[in-house]
Amino acid sequence: MRCFRSSTRMLLAICTLASSCLAALQPTDIHIKVMERTGDKLFSASPQYPNTFGKVPEITSTTPLSVSFSVKSTTANEAVAVDQAFVNFRHKETGDETAFVAKRAGVGAYRMDLARKHFRTHFAPSPGLYDISLVLGSFADGGVHYALGTVQMSNGKPQQQQQQQRMSDTVVFGARPEIHHRFAEPQRMPSAAVSLVFAVLCVVPLVVLFGVWARLGVNVGGLGAEPVASAAFLGLVGAYMALAVAYWVGVKLFSALTYALVLALPTYAVGQVALSRRAASKPC
Amino acid sequence: MARESAAAAAETTPAAAFNTSASVPGIVSSLAREYTANTPQRLKVIDTYMVFCVAVGIVQFVYCGLVGTFPYNAFLAGFGSAVACFVFAANLRMKTNPKNRAQFP
Numbered sequence: 001m002r003c004f005r006s007s008t009r010m011l012l013a014i015c016t017l018a019s020s021c022l023a024a025l026q027p028t029d030i031h032i033k034v035m036e037r038t039g040d041k042l043f044s045a046s047p048q049y050p051n052t053f054g055k056v057p058e059i060t061s062t063t064p065l066s067v068s069f070s071v072k073s074t075t076a077n078e079a080v081a082v083d084q085a086f087v088n089f090r091h092k093e094t095g096d097e098t099a100f101v102a103k104r105a106g107v108g109a110y111r112m113d114l115a116r117k118h119f120r121t122h123f124a125p126s127p128g129l130y131d132i133s134l135v136l137g138s139f140a141d142g143g144v145h146y147a148l149g150t151v152q153m154s155n156g157k158p159q160q161q162q163q164q165q166r167m168s169d170t171v172v173f174g175a176r177p178e179i180h181h182r183f184a185e186p187q188r189m190p191s192a193a194v195s196l197v198f199a200v201l202c203v204v205p206l207v208v209l210f211g212v213w214a215r216l217g218v219n220v221g222g223l224g225a226e227p228v229a230s231a232a233f234l235g236l237v238g239a240y241m242a243l244a245v246a247y248w249v250g251v252k253l254f255s256a257l258t259y260a261l262v263l264a265l266p267t268y269a270v271g272q273v274a275l276s277r278r279a280a281s282k283p284c
Numbered sequence: 285m286a287r288e289s290a291a292a293a294a295e296t297t298p299a300a301a302f303n304t305s306a307s308v309p310g311i312v313s314s315l316a317r318e319y320t321a322n323t324p325q326r327l328k329v330i331d332t333y334m335v336f337c338v339a340v341g342i343v344q345f346v347y348c349g350l351v352g353t354f355p356y357n358a359f360l361a362g363f364g365s366a367v368a369c370f371v372f373a374a375n376l377r378m379k380t381n382p383k384n385r386a387q388f389p
Binding site for chain 1: 328347350351352
């Protein structure tokens with residue numbers, strides 16, 4: 001439920017009460033105009049108190065509204081200055097009210113021009129039908145609440161979008177909708193056949209490599225010249241391969257790096273011995 | 285006279301002995317013959333290993349392009365390993381090439 005607090009309502013209540021007791025003020029020379037920015041008049045009305053103007057003019061940010069009036073004391077039958085003069089706008093659907101001060105434009109004459117920035121601030125977010133009224137108050141002569149008529153505030157957006165915007169602006173106090181956890185959807189993986197095919201394609205070059213090496217005459221006969229060092233060197237190289245597998249399976253990175261550092265020195269030393277003795281044993 | 289002797293000398297140079305044609309198959313076949321005849325066995329072993337690295341890298345890249353990058357780390361590890369092995373093999377080939385003995389004694 002929207003909660004809106006307006007000092008205008010209190011003032012309105014005071015003026016209504018006062019008018020019922022005193023009622024010595026009367027608005028006269030009332031002119032309501034809606035004009036283009038060029039100055040062309042789109043709507044003009046001059047209702048006589050207490051009548052309202054019949055038509056519902058449309059007001060946008062480019063067609064400013066102007067309300068001018070004079071205030072007369074019924075007892076003295078002359079123009080009087082009032083202590084408070086407001087032009088009040090009340091939204092027909094939501095009940096929100098916005099009041100603008102009517103500035104003094106002479107003795108007993110007042111004028112309110114709805115500026116573009118005020119339209120954008122107060123009416124563009126909440127377009128629709130507004131009841132426009134004069135709220136006048138005087139400590140000496142009482143107060144008057146005069147309903148002038150109805151105007152249509154439009155911000156140029158379609159009706160459906162305005163309704164959606166209005167609904168989204170509504171504040172609802174209560175329990176929020178329950179959040180249900182959703183697990184992430186698993187990644188789309190290719191079929192097992194495709195993966196197997198490419199695994200085989202990765203192994204085939206290795207088989208071809210060994211075949212070509214065998215044809216070129218690559219063999220392990222030279223390891224017999226230094227069997228111990230060669231076996232130790234190949235064993236330590238195999239240990240590096242096993243360390244890579246262990247890292248893949250579960251060993252943490254820094255643990256694997258530590259083990260690699262521990263294996264590095266003996267691998268280097270044994271490899272140096274094996275390769276240098278192998279090179280020394282080869283004929284020049 | 286000098287021109288005729290120069291022309292005769294040009295005909296007896298070693299390049300003329302292969303009698304290569306200008307077509308692409310002819311160039312490829314002469315290249316293969318040259319490579320087989322003049323490349324040491326050690327370099328052929330390394331070259332074969334380098335071709336293996338390239339082939340494995342290409343297969344992994346094609347798989348990644350067809351199926352997707354998930355898991356991306358696996359692709360990076362495999363492709364990076366293939367590239368690294370190729371680079372190391374290329375360096376080893378440069379060092380073991382007899383023609384570079386002056387630079388790598």
